[in-house]
Amino acid sequence: xxxxxxxGTGDFGVGLVMRWAGEHEIIIGSRGADRAxxxxxxxTRILRDRGVEADIRGMENGDAVxxxxxxxxxxxxxxxxxxxxxxxxxxxxxxxVSPIVPMNRVGKRYMYTPPAEGSAALxxxxxxxxxxxxxxxxxxxxxxxxxxxxxxxxxxxIIAGDDQESKRIVADxxxxxxxxxxxxxxxxxxxxxxxxxxxxxxxxxxxxxxVIKCPGIAVVLSCPTEKKIESCHL
Amino acid sequence: xxxxxxxGTGDFGVGLVMRWAGEHEIIIGSRGADRAxxxxxxxTRILRDRGVEADIRGMENGDAVxxxxxxxxxxxxxxxxxxxxxxxxxxxxxxxVSPIVPMNRVGKRYMYTPPAEGSAALxxxxxxxxxxxxxxxxxxxxxxxxxxxxxxxxxxxIIAGDDQESKRIVADxxxxxxxxxxxxxxxxxxxxxxxxxxxxxxxxxxxxxxVIKCPGIAVVLSCPTEKKIESCHL
Numbered sequence: 001x002x003x004x005x006x007x008g009t010g011d012f013g014v015g016l017v018m019r020w021a022g023e024h025e026i027i028i029g030s031r032g033a034d035r036a037x038x039x040x041x042x043x044t045r046i047l048r049d050r051g052v053e054a055d056i057r058g059m060e061n062g063d064a065v066x067x068x069x070x071x072x073x074x075x076x077x078x079x080x081x082x083x084x085x086x087x088x089x090x091x092x093x094x095x096x097v098s099p100i101v102p103m104n105r106v107g108k109r110y111m112y113t114p115p116a117e118g119s120a121a122l123x124x125x126x127x128x129x130x131x132x133x134x135x136x137x138x139x140x141x142x143x144x145x146x147x148x149x150x151x152x153x154x155x156x157x158i159i160a161g162d163d164q165e166s167k168r169i170v171a172d173x174x175x176x177x178x179x180x181x182x183x184x185x186x187x188x189x190x191x192x193x194x195x196x197x198x199x200x201x202x203x204x205x206x207x208x209x210x211v212i213k214c215p216g217i218a219v220v221l222s223c224p225t226e227k228k229i230e231s232c233h234l
Numbered sequence: 235x236x237x238x239x240x241x242g243t244g245d246f247g248v249g250l251v252m253r254w255a256g257e258h259e260i261i262i263g264s265r266g267a268d269r270a271x272x273x274x275x276x277x278t279r280i281l282r283d284r285g286v287e288a289d290i291r292g293m294e295n296g297d298a299v300x301x302x303x304x305x306x307x308x309x310x311x312x313x314x315x316x317x318x319x320x321x322x323x324x325x326x327x328x329x330x331v332s333p334i335v336p337m338n339r340v341g342k343r344y345m346y347t348p349p350a351e352g353s354a355a356l357x358x359x360x361x362x363x364x365x366x367x368x369x370x371x372x373x374x375x376x377x378x379x380x381x382x383x384x385x386x387x388x389x390x391x392i393i394a395g396d397d398q399e400s401k402r403i404v405a406d407x408x409x410x411x412x413x414x415x416x417x418x419x420x421x422x423x424x425x426x427x428x429x430x431x432x433x434x435x436x437x438x439x440x441x442x443x444x445v446i447k448c449p450g451i452a453v454v455l456s457c458p459t460e461k462k463i464e465s466c467h468l
Contacts, residue, residue, distance in 0.1 A: 109420055112427065155454045158438070186343055186437045193346065193434040200427040203420045204392070204453055208467065218452040219438055220389045233442065 001169070004029050004068035006061050006075055006083075009039040012099065013074035015146030016138075017043055019177045021054035028056060029064030029071075036060070050149065065090040070097065070169065072138075077102040077120055084127045093131040095166040097173075098124055098191075099138035101198040108206075110199035114192055121160065121191035135161040135170045136191035139198050140216050141180070152178055155216030158185040158194045159234065171234035183219060184234050235403070238263050238302035240295050240309055240317075243273040246333070247308035249380030250372075251277055253411045255288035262290060263298030263305075270294065284383065299324040304331065304403065306372075311336040311354055318361045327365040329400040331407075332358055332425075333372035335432040342440075344433035348426055355394065355425035369395035369404045370425040373432050374450050375414070386412055389450030392419040392428045393468065405468035417453060418468050 001024050005013045008028030017026050021043065028043075030036035036058030047054045065071055065087055071094050075083060080100055100120040104113045117123040121136040128134070137159045145151045157174045159182055161167045171182035185194055201215045235258050239247045242262030251260050255277065262277075264270035270292030281288045299305055299321055305328050309317060314334055334354040338347045351357040355370040362368070371393045379385045391408045393416055395401045405416035419428055435449045 109424055111424075158434070183438060184441045185434065186441045190343055190345075190434065190437055193430060193437070196427060196430055197434075200392070200419065200424065200431075201453065203424055203427070204417060207418045207420045216454045218454050219435065220450045220452050 001025070001070060002027065002068045003173075004059075004064040004071045006030075006064060006071060006073055008058075008074060009035060010074060010143070011147040012141075012143040013072070014039070014043060015143065015148075016072060016074065017056060018047060018149055019146065020173065021047055021056055022052040023176060026054065026056045027064045027067055028058045029061040030058065031061060033058060033060040033063070036064070062087055062090040065094065066092075068094060070095040070173075072097040073100060073124070075100065080120060081115075081123065081127070084124055088128055091128055091132050093133075095133050095135060095169060096124065096128065097135050097137055097170060099136075099141070100124075101139050101195045103199045103202075110202045110206075112192075112196040112199050114195065118189070119192040119195050121188055121195070125188060133161065133163040133166040134188055135159060135163075135166050136185075136188060136194055137170050137174065137182075139195055140201060142216065145216075146177075153180050153216065155179075155218045156181050156183050158183050158197075158219075160185040160188050160191045160194055162188050164234075168234045181218075182234055235259070235304060236261065236302045237407075238293075238298040238305045240264075240298060240305060240307055242292075242308060243269060244308060244377070245381040246375075246377040247306070248273070248277060249377065249382075250306060250308065251290060252281060252383055253380065254407065255281055255290050256286040257410060260288065260290045261298045261301055262292045263295040264292065265295060267292060267294040267297070270298070296321055296324040299328065300326075302328060304329040304407075306331045307334060307358070309334065314354060315349075315357065315361070318358055322362055325362055325366050327367075329367050329369060329403060330358065330362065331369050331371055331404060333370075333375070334358075335373050335429045337433045337436075344436045344440075346426075346430040346433050348429070352423070353426040353429050355422055355429070359422060367395065367397040367400040368422055369393060369397075369400050370419075370422060370428055371404050371408065371416075373429055374435060376450065379450075380411075387414050387450065389413075389452045390415050390417050392417050392431075392453075394419040394422050394425045394428055396422050398468075402468045415452075416468055
C-alpha cells in the first residue's frame with residue numbers, strides 16, 4: 001500500500017512513518033517538497049541503522065495525496081479546514097485517516113472544542129469528495145511516545161468510519177504497531193466521542209503530574225473478569 | 235461515614251451498597267421509605283450469607299440526604315433536575331457524588347447529550363447550595379458488573395471536583411471496590427469529558443458484539459513502557 005503522511009515531518013507523523021516503513025511504500029507530505037525529501041532521507045538512514053530497508057519519499061502535500069492509496073492527516077486542527085480545502089482537488093478515492101483533535105486550553109485545562117459539524121472527522125468528510133472514505137483513528141496515541149521506536153505503545157486505538165473495508169485496513173495498520181489494539185468504535189458520527197478523549201488524557205497527565213507521562217487508554221472488560229478483549233471483528 | 239445511596243434499589247445503587255457496607259453506615263434512599271426498607275433488609279441478608287455484618291437502613295430520599303455525610307445520586311439523568319430541585323432544601327454540606335450520564339440513543343448509536351450547563355455535574359452544582367461539594371465519578375462502572383459481588387471490576391474511575399478533600403474521600407471509596415483505581419481528572423469543569431466516555435463504551439460494546447460485554451476504561455502509560463500508573467495523589 002502507498003501511504004502518504006501529511007505533516008510527516010512532525011513527531012507524530014515521523015513516528016507513523018518509522019513504524020510502517022518496511023511494510024509499506026511511504027510518502028512524506030509537507031508544504032515544501034525539499035523539507036519532505038530531507039525528512040525522508042533522514043528517516044531512511046535511521047531505519048537502515050536499525051536494519052530496516054524502507055521505501056520512503058518526500059513530496060509536496062498535493063503530490064503526496066495523488067500518489068497514495070491512504071492519506072494520514074497528521075496536521076494541527078487549526079490548519080485542517082484551510083489545508084483540506086486547498087488539497088481537495090487532488091483526492092480521488094483514497095482512504096483518509098484523521099487523528100485530528102479540535103481542542104483548546106481554557107484556563108488550566110484542555111477542553112474539546114469541535115466545529116459546528118460535530119467533529120474534525122465530519123468537517124473533513126464535508127469538504128472532501130464523497131468517494132473519499134474517512135476513518136477517524138490514532139487520537140490517543142502520544143506523539144512523544146510513537147516518535148521513539150523503542151517505546152512499546154500500550155493501549156487501544158478506537159476507529160470510527162462509515163466504510164468497513166477501510167476500517168479493516170486501518171485496523172491492520174494499528175496492529176502493525178507493536179502492542180496497540182484496534183477497536184471498532186462505530187460509524188463516523190461517533191468520532192467526537194473518540195476525539196474528546198485526548199483533552200481528558202492531557203488533563204489527567206497534568207493533574208496527576210509525574211505519575212502519568214504519555215497516557216493512552218485501554219477499554220477493559222469488567223464482566224466476566226477472566227476475559228479481556230483480544231481483538232475486534234475488524 | 236454515613237453514605238446515602240439515592241436510587242439505591244437499582245442495580246448500580248445496590249452494587250455500591252453491597253461493596254461499601256461493612257465499612258460504612260449505609261442509607262438506601264428511595265421515593266418510598268417502604269421500598270427502601272425492604273431493599274435494605276434484603277441486602278443485609280445477602281451480605282450476612284457472605285459473612286459480612288452490615289448496617290443498612292432504608293429511608294425516603296429527603297430523610298436519607300439529611301442523615302448522611304455523602305450522597306450518591308444513583309438516578310437516571312432524566313429525573314435528575316426535578317429530583318435535585320425537590321431535595322435541595324434537605325442538603326447541608328454533604329459530599330454529593332454524581333455518576334449521572336446525560337445520553338440518548340440516536341439511531342443505532344448512543345450520543346452524549348449534556349444540558350446547557352455543560353454536564354450533569356455542573357447542572358447539579360447549579361441547583362444545590364454552594365456548601366455542598368460535588369464530585370463526579372463512577373460513570374464508566376457497569377451496573378451489571380457492580381451488582382454481582384463475584385465480579386472483579388477492572389479499570390479506572392476518573393474523579394472530577396473542585397474540592398480536594400472530598401475527591402480524596404471518593405478516591406478511597408473507589409479503592410474500597412476491588413481492582414478499581416481512582417484517578418484525578420481535575421476540577422468539575424471537566425466532568426463532561428468523563429461523562430462522555432459512557433456512550434462511547436456502550437457503542438463499543440454494541441459494535442464489537444460479544445467481544446466486549448461490560449466495558450470499562452483504563453488509562454495506560456505508554457512511555458516509558460515499563461511503568462504503569464499505580465495510584466494518583468488523591
